[in-house]
Amino acid sequence: MTAQKMAVIRALEEAGRTHPTADTVYALAKRHLPSIALGTVYRNLTKMAETGEVIKIAVPDGADRFDMDVSDHMHILCVKCGKIYDIEEKDVKVEISSVPAGAELIRFDVMAKCICADCKAV
Amino acid sequence: MTAQKMAVIRALEEAGRTHPTADTVYALAKRHLPSIALGTVYRNLTKMAETGEVIKIAVPDGADRFDMDVSDHMHILCVKCGKIYDIEEKDVKVEISSVPAGAELIRFDVMAKCICADCKAV
DNA sequence: TTACTTGCAAATCATTTGCAAACGT
DNA sequence: ACGTTTGCAAATGATTTGCAAGTAA
Numbered sequence: 001m002t003a004q005k006m007a008v009i010r011a012l013e014e015a016g017r018t019h020p021t022a023d024t025v026y027a028l029a030k031r032h033l034p035s036i037a038l039g040t041v042y043r044n045l046t047k048m049a050e051t052g053e054v055i056k057i058a059v060p061d062g063a064d065r066f067d068m069d070v071s072d073h074m075h076i077l078c079v080k081c082g083k084i085y086d087i088e089e090k091d092v093k094v095e096i097s098s099v100p101a102g103a104e105l106i107r108f109d110v111m112a113k114c115i116c117a118d119c120k121a122v
Numbered sequence: 123m124t125a126q127k128m129a130v131i132r133a134l135e136e137a138g139r140t141h142p143t144a145d146t147v148y149a150l151a152k153r154h155l156p157s158i159a160l161g162t163v164y165r166n167l168t169k170m171a172e173t174g175e176v177i178k179i180a181v182p183d184g185a186d187r188f189d190m191d192v193s194d195h196m197h198i199l200c201v202k203c204g205k206i207y208d209i210e211e212k213d214v215k216v217e218i219s220s221v222p223a224g225a226e227l228i229r230f231d232v233m234a235k236c237i238c239a240d241c242k243a244v
Numbered sequence: 245t246t247a248c249t250t251g252c253a254a255a256t257c258a259t260t261t262g263c264a265a266a267c268g269t
Numbered sequence: 270a271c272g273t274t275t276g277c278a279a280a281t282g283a284t285t286t287g288c289a290a291g292t293a294a
Contacts, residue, residue: 092216126275
């Protein structure tokens with residue numbers, strides 16, 4: 001456990017439910033540890049994604065987003081502003097009655113797309 | 123309609139259900155139109171994604187994939203080899219009982235993750 | 245000590261873009 | 270003729286990596 005990893009975790013906590021990009025995590029972490037490097041943030045986030053401490057979310061036309069909430073839930077992306085919202089597990093039901101023969105299911109990532117209230121208002 | 127766009131469409135047809143990357147589409151298109159440029163393939167795919175002629179699929183740790191099957195269906199990604207399989211609409215049921223207030227749902231992209239039969243066999 | 249982690253900068257990969265020439269209609 | 274599309278190469282943006290120095294255990 002290094003000061004850098006702690007700064008990254010703290011940054012993720014501060015980001016709350018905003019699903020920050022690596023860049024945003026870097027900016028937040030820098031406030032507490034000004035010497036931290038962007039590469040270090042990437043290295044920590046990548047490792048944490050591998051160990052399951054965070055979830056990495058790929059979005060079309062944009063940088064990856066990170067989510068420290070690893071509980072079962074899904075995401076809904078506003079295609080206009082790019083904000084990502086959460087939908088709690090209890091509010092989604094996914095059932096798959098058939099997978100490719102022999103495949104072992106690991107997890108679902110449900111990414112819904114919407115135009116969010118803020119963007120509709122414009 | 124240009125020869126280049128036709129070559130891209132033909133490449134997508136040849137790729138079948140393999141969800142090719144832009145690079146793969148380029149390689150296939152080049153067989154029929156050797157003078158075609160990678161940039162042109164990107165331009166065509168991007169435009170086609172905007173108009174809904176193809177679907178662009180963002181995957182973590184990899185290039186975007188394209189799918190000429192725009193019907194309602196889901197994808198399942200093997201986290202080992204990166205292959206993407208289809209799951210027909212009738213084999214998946216997604217229900218969302220609550221979306222962020224005021225948001226207008228556009229579509230779902232369900233990306234399941236698995237270890238596919240080929241990779242389990244190794 | 246000793247393996248792991250960092251900061252930095254350069255490298256890589258996917259994708260986009262400026263521009264002048266070529267093309268479709 | 271005129272707006273659109275192309276090929277090419279250079280530019281961009283995100284992410285990764287090599288390396289020497291620093292740090293946690």
